[in-house]
Amino acid sequence: MIRSLMLAVVMMCFIVLSSLAQTAKRTVITQPNNYPASDSISAQNGNMVPTEMRAVTIVSISVEGKQIAVGEPFEASKDWLKGLAVELKNISGIPIRSIRLHFSLPETRANGTPSGFSLEYGRDLSARFEKTEKPLIAPGENIQISRSETHYKLANEGIEKRTGLSDFSEVVLVNATVKFDNGVIWSSHRLPFADDKERPESVLDASTNLIRSLDDPAGMSVWKMTGEASIEKATNDSVFILRNGASFSQDVAVPSNSDGKFALLISRCSSERLDDEGITGLPTLYGRWMSGTKVEDQPLQGQRMLCELGEVNKWATNWGIFKIPAAASAIKLYLNQAERKGMPQNGSSARFSNVGLYIFDTEADAMKFVIAFSDSYR
DSSP states (O other), X not given: OHHHHHHHHHHHHHHHHHHHHHEEEEEEEEOOXXXXXXXXXXXXXXXXXXXXXXXXEEEEEEETTEEOOTTSOEEEETTGGGGEEEEEEEOSSXXXXXXXXXXXXXXXXXXXXXXXXXEEESSTTOSSSOOSOOOOBOTTOEEEEOXXXXXXXXXXXXXXXXXXXXXXXXXXXXXXXXXXTTSOEEEESSOOBTTSOOOOOOOOOOOOOOSOOTTSTTHHHHOEEEEEEEEEEOSSSEEEEEEEEEEEEEEEEOOTTOTTOEEEEEEEEEESOOBTTBOTTOEEEEEEEEETTEEXXXXXXXXXXXXXXXXXXXXXXXXXXXXXXXXXXXEEEEEEEOOBTXXXXXXXXXXXXXXXXXXXXXXXXXXHHHHHHHHTTO
């Protein structure tokens, strides 16, 4: 009896010790709060440009079903990264189609560039693991991202083959990439947590279009035309028509309390010409800041200011969002016809309608308006 009891105790100790031997201290790290701001958003030419917009925040991080504190060691098994999951919240105000979180493994640095892996949602940004379309992540919605067994196995086998390592004590979240439903890409090297101090919510109020409409008695006098520019009256709005590099322009006063806010330039656009070899003939918005009567050198261009069309004579939305500098008193807005060097105009028309210039407290609010504006024409 005593011998059996002692044997049972020994077996229990063996099981406990074996279990402890299979676990170790692990740590999940994110970039510190004082990490240099590096959020960016995709421009018209595909380049990433700086932005103050936030897309997602971290709600929680868990390992093997247990929530962990970032930067604090915890006990977990050798396969702990298989059970890594991150819960995010969409705070952008725009539906999200795809997300990719990239993690680095510092212990592989001795073998060269650190190896890493990703947690993915949606196939648009997937390296190769997400094969099916996922539901859109609505504004305000939370989503948990983790890896499948297959994803984990293939990634780990690749890392072990390159580095000879298979057990890791530390992982660092180094980058997040988000693709919105409208095709815009957002990227950040430091995701905030949901309990971080958030920027104050602003009221979405874009009822005032600062552009003087042609229906306004004074509207025609403030628009300046050059070249083969003309105007046609349509059912709901006037249409600006450009041929052979013509343009319209208007100096638009910026409210005195607009420093640090965001200006949205937006319109509907269409073209008779669509050429695979270049942008010549396409409608494009363009602008420059003004200080008094002085026109500043910094241009307002890129983003989605050039009209993107799938076929001729179809209508699309073009737009750009720009932070208003302290010295700005006005914006000189142009409706132009793009031209590529060595590719001349051919008389085709570029058309604009529903031209607008709106001021928003935040870049996120401006993006919400872009979505609503575009959706109203579907």
